[in-house]
Amino acid sequence: MTVTAYQQAQRQGQGVVRDVILDAAKRLLVGEGPGALTVRRISAEVGCSTKVIYTLFGGKDGLSEALWLEGFARFERRLLEVPAHDDPLARLHEGLAAYRDYALSEPDYYRVMFQGAMPGFKAGEESVRVAKRTFDLLVRGVAACLEAGVLRGGTATEIADVLWMAMHGAVSLEISDFFDQGEAEQRYRLLCASVLTPFLASAEKDAS
Amino acid sequence: MTVTAYQQAQRQGQGVVRDVILDAAKRLLVGEGPGALTVRRISAEVGCSTKVIYTLFGGKDGLSEALWLEGFARFERRLLEVPAHDDPLARLHEGLAAYRDYALSEPDYYRVMFQGAMPGFKAGEESVRVAKRTFDLLVRGVAACLEAGVLRGGTATEIADVLWMAMHGAVSLEISDFFDQGEAEQRYRLLCASVLTPFLASAEKDAS
């Protein structure tokens, strides 16, 4: 059962084709929204038949899963851009702002990731595990604050989850146009500050 | 241009048929999820041709809009079940719990209302206005707390919006299976308490 050179080349070739297809799908998602993600459209964009998508991704669900994970990968890349800081709390705040930034900069990806924008697709367990790892960054940011003593009153995962829920709610409603122009940003800041306040160690009552 | 008895009967008849169709759609949504909401399926359920849906609703979008508003109507009905209370803050807390209750009891409606579960459908401006009125209940609950002096530090709409964002985020992630079994309820309680704490007039630091 040796792997022949041909098989290797073939596999590499398939890998390249896979990337080309995935790139076309990403382009369609960002450019025209989830509605443009049809097997025929993507294969036409690439210049191959629909069959290729079935052999390489095992159907539309496989491609959807790849796109879903790509969304989290981009998300993580954006979160990693947040520079290190002396003050862990300031860094956490910048992370919270980066969360909204990403969602607003690529709302269709956000919809795919969190609002089931691809009808019929449901991420598998393994993918969910991978995707959730993105939030380890948030947990670590909270943990740093706990260690520095600027936050208290909960475990890192508890506080991180609470922050996540709040941010997701805000961003989710914003990209669904439930807020008026301009209102959203102020509300987001107020929400982040409010959620964090009860966990501040220096618990002055600050209502800004 | 008098309205004849026939026209009136006709219109009444159409109204009845409209309700029958809408009922079938509601049944399909609750019973089988948004995926079952196809024009053919609904008309088959009712026993008419697809054309009727087009004359009575002007296409699938019209029917979708009716379902969307129905979701908010049910939501409002659930929120109105929260009994009056001497303590406005206790009542507010029960309202927050009712929010999650509704979303968990009819997740497919919630998905339709807030996650765009009907592909291609986007609610019109007028419908959005009507839907948003549901949240007047929440604003009034917050306003009562402000008047009673148990909350402070923001306007009623500000605090209500912050609560809404937080609750929506929590519930939205929960029905999308991002939390483990049992975790969700505790997180929801922690979130509600956290968001509200900074606005409490009796600002003891209470981390429960």
Next chain:
DNA sequence: AAAAGAAGGGTAACAGTGTTACCCGAGAGA
């Protein structure tokens, strides 16, 4: 070296979707 086997990929079909042009038939108005 030639035949046999395996496998990727194109074509064209299937069943499903929303939508509509075309009809027919029933009631309104003359």
Next chain:
DNA sequence: TCTCTCGGGTAACACTGTTACCCTTCTTTT
């Protein structure tokens, strides 16, 4: 009674995801 308007059924259109069939190409075997 004759016309005419209009609701509604049939059947088609252009889409969707998916797959059976076939051809080509490379590997393997004799």
